[in-house]
Amino acid sequence: MSVLSDRIPEYLRKLPGYTPGKPRRQAERESGVPSIKMASNENPFGPSPRALAAALEAAGQINYYPDNDISELRLKLAEHHGVGPEHVCIGNGSTALLDTLARTLLTTGLNAITCRLSFIIYRIATRAAGGDFIEVPLAERGFDLEAIAAHIDGNTRIVYLANPNNPTGTMFDSAALERFLERVPDHVLVVLDEAYCDFAAAFARERGVEYPNSLQYVKQGRHNLMVLRTFSKAHGLAGLRVGYALGDPRLVEILARVRITFSVTSVSQAAAIAALDDTQHIGAAVENNLLGASLLVKALSEMGLRVAPTWANFIFVELGQSAEEVAQRLQAEGIIVRPLTAWGAPQAMRVTIGTPAQNQMFLSAFRKIAAVPTR
Numbered sequence: 001m002s003v004l005s006d007r008i009p010e011y012l013r014k015l016p017g018y019t020p021g022k023p024r025r026q027a028e029r030e031s032g033v034p035s036i037k038m039a040s041n042e043n044p045f046g047p048s049p050r051a052l053a054a055a056l057e058a059a060g061q062i063n064y065y066p067d068n069d070i071s072e073l074r075l076k077l078a079e080h081h082g083v084g085p086e087h088v089c090i091g092n093g094s095t096a097l098l099d100t101l102a103r104t105l106l107t108t109g110l111n112a113i114t115c116r117l118s119f120i121i122y123r124i125a126t127r128a129a130g131g132d133f134i135e136v137p138l139a140e141r142g143f144d145l146e147a148i149a150a151h152i153d154g155n156t157r158i159v160y161l162a163n164p165n166n167p168t169g170t171m172f173d174s175a176a177l178e179r180f181l182e183r184v185p186d187h188v189l190v191v192l193d194e195a196y197c198d199f200a201a202a203f204a205r206e207r208g209v210e211y212p213n214s215l216q217y218v219k220q221g222r223h224n225l226m227v228l229r230t231f232s233k234a235h236g237l238a239g240l241r242v243g244y245a246l247g248d249p250r251l252v253e254i255l256a257r258v259r260i261t262f263s264v265t266s267v268s269q270a271a272a273i274a275a276l277d278d279t280q281h282i283g284a285a286v287e288n289n290l291l292g293a294s295l296l297v298k299a300l301s302e303m304g305l306r307v308a309p310t311w312a313n314f315i316f317v318e319l320g321q322s323a324e325e326v327a328q329r330l331q332a333e334g335i336i337v338r339p340l341t342a343w344g345a346p347q348a349m350r351v352t353i354g355t356p357a358q359n360q361m362f363l364s365a366f367r368k369i370a371a372v373p374t375r
């Protein structure tokens with residue numbers, strides 16, 4: 001008997017799944033100890049109180065469909081970034097926008113390129129759209145823009161660049177982006193994913209490096225660059241799912257039709273508007289991150305581990321042993337981290353920078369398990 005699922009195209013039947021950071025409740029059920037999540041690069045201080053109040057107020061109206069044009073938030077973002085609202089497309093998280101972009105630009109026979117060890121959704125979105133996914137090796141744990149440019153062919157439609165990159169935490173500067181953009185042909189869209197830009201810009205100021213001013217290209221009318229931003233990181237709204245793309249109005253207009261209708265809820269829209277104004281909450285998260293990063297990098301390096309300086313709100317740690325095992329032992333101590341097995345780096349883990357107390361708890365748990373050798 002032939003079953004219906006056999007008729008689904010092979011690229012969908014073989015689609016790799018996404019392995020998310022373990023939810024806190026699940027970890028607590030498994031380990032039986034109260035836990036803190038340092039696995040998904042969320043804001044450790046919670047949502048902005050202003051966003052929370054706006055979300056609660058909007059919840060009283062959830063019998064109505066949301067504004068499908070997301071007009072108020074779109075205008076607010078346009079004003080915030082100094083572009084017209086026609087440059088802004090909002091989605092149910094930047095993950096959903098990555099899917100929309102792939103469905104819009106790719107199909108069987110076309111391809112998308114990125115580097116190894118980058119955000120896993122690039123692969124899933126590309127393959128789900130039927131496209132070929134090309135990964136070039138990383139250079140010194142960072143994006144190899146030269147290699148990506150060299151792999152572009154007539155069938156390439158998307159290049160994904162995460163800046164900073166997840167999970168390595170590396171960044172490329174504005175001169176590198178400029179050089180790369182000069183080499184990208186007109187038939188290729190550069191999707192510049194700046195999920196961690198608030199943290200990167202602060203590190204860049206501190207370290208005297210120039211974080212790319214990517215929006216200048218959008219303002220200059222560059223037609224083949226789409227900048228992605230999210231409310232899930234510094235703004236603390238990961239659970240509400242709001243992300244946005246800034247780019248050429250002709251592409252934005254098509255994306256707005258391809259994306260799923262009503263996919264950004266009214267509660268999310270209201271919360272995002274309020275979160276954008278809460279510069280104090282964002283600033284506190286960024287400030288805490290600068291301090292937490294230097295503390296964790298120093299402490300882990302002193303333990304003899306290879307830790308790259310981060311430009312984001314997490315640390316990439318090379319363990320030299322099974323990261324799954326280390327993650328399990330940390331979970332038993334109440335700390336949830338992300339082993340990078342699904343990324344193809346089974347001996348590396350990613351740790352989200354927490355509050356000062358969480359960072360200390362992580363370090364004591366890590367020192368404790370390091371003192372007891374694996375069986």
Ligand SMILES: Cc1ncc(COP(=O)(O)O)c(C=O)c1O
Nearest residue numbers: 093094095119166195230232243
């Ligand atoms: C590079 C990168 N882009 C996008 C996202 C997802 O953002 P969103 O929550 O808006 O889907 C993440 C989340 O981890 C990320 O690391």
